Amino acid sequence: MSNKILILFAHPLLEKSRIHKALIRRARNVMGVHVHDLYEHYPIFNIDIHFEQKQLLKYDLIIWQHPVYWYSIPPLLKQWIDMVLEFGWAYGKDGNKLQDKYLMQVFSSGGPMHVYTETGRNKRPLREYMYCHEQTASLCKMEYLPPFVIHGTHLLRDEQIEQEAINYERILHQLVNSAIDMEELKSMLYINDWEPKIKK
Numbered sequence: 112m113s114n115k116i117l118i119l120f121a122h123p124l125l126e127k128s129r130i131h132k133a134l135i136r137r138a139r140n141v142m143g144v145h146v147h148d149l150y151e152h153y154p155i156f157n158i159d160i161h162f163e164q165k166q167l168l169k170y171d172l173i174i175w176q177h178p179v180y181w182y183s184i185p186p187l188l189k190q191w192i193d194m195v196l197e198f199g200w201a202y203g204k205d206g207n208k209l210q211d212k213y214l215m216q217v218f219s220s221g222g223p224m225h226v227y228t229e230t231g232r233n234k235r236p237l238r239e240y241m242y243c244h245e246q247t248a249s250l251c252k253m254e255y256l257p258p259f260v261i262h263g264t265h266l267l268r269d270e271q272i273e274q275e276a277i278n279y280e281r282i283l284h285q286l287v288n289s290a291i292d293m294e295e296l297k298s299m300l301y302i303n304d305w306e307p308k309i310k311k
């Protein structure tokens with residue numbers, strides 16, 4: 112069995128990007144993965160709700176990929192959530208269209224990992240800042256998978272970024288090929304901690 116993956120990509124400053132440019136380039140190599148660049152499609156935020164909903168139905172795993180801005184997601188992705196995940200479609204009575212699909216976030220932060228700890232400046236793991244999205248998935252009866260994260264982006268050398276992008280491509284391959292045990296995965300904080308292991 113294989114999973115079809117839709118990456119909803121939201122980067123307001125792609126021309127200045129180092130991390131996501133590299134990640135997206137690698138993601139486009141993976142068969143079974145479709146990249147949908149939201150800022151390219153909707154530069155004036157006029158989201159085509161019908162198109163987005165129809166597209167979602169075709170995929171098993173939805174990825175929200177974005178840089179972290181002010182401890183949160185970029186505004187176009189928030190707009191996408193507000194417009195596309197409608198009552199009666201995504202949630203609420205008879206709102207079952209996303210039921211049993213997976214949701215995963217892929218994000219990067221300027222802050223290094225140690226500032227996103229209990230004793231660090233930001234007091235908690237970055238994943239905890241994204242908790243509302245975990246709950247959104249639950250409301251839509253989706254399963255939230257541990258995020259793929261890249262911390263300390265400003266300090267990364269080009270070859271380190273390329274290595275992260277290779278890791279991302281490998282994980283996408285494994286997700287497409289159902290080579291990851293989703294139950295085991297759910298106990299992890301980040302999917303980066305996944306040890307490549309082929310399901311028996």
Ligand SMILES: Cc1cc2nc3c(=O)[nH]c(=O)nc-3n(C[C@H](O)[C@H](O)[C@H](O)COP(=O)(O)O)c2cc1C
Pocket residue numbers: 124127128129130131132177178179180181182183218219220221222223264
């Ligand atoms: C407007 C803005 C807000 C940001 N807010 C945060 C933040 O809250 N926490 C953080 O760790 N990094 C923050 N950053 C750093 C970005 O997350 C980082 O530059 C980005 O993930 C790098 O990816 P890229 O090379 O693809 O742009 C911010 C950057 C910008 C431009």
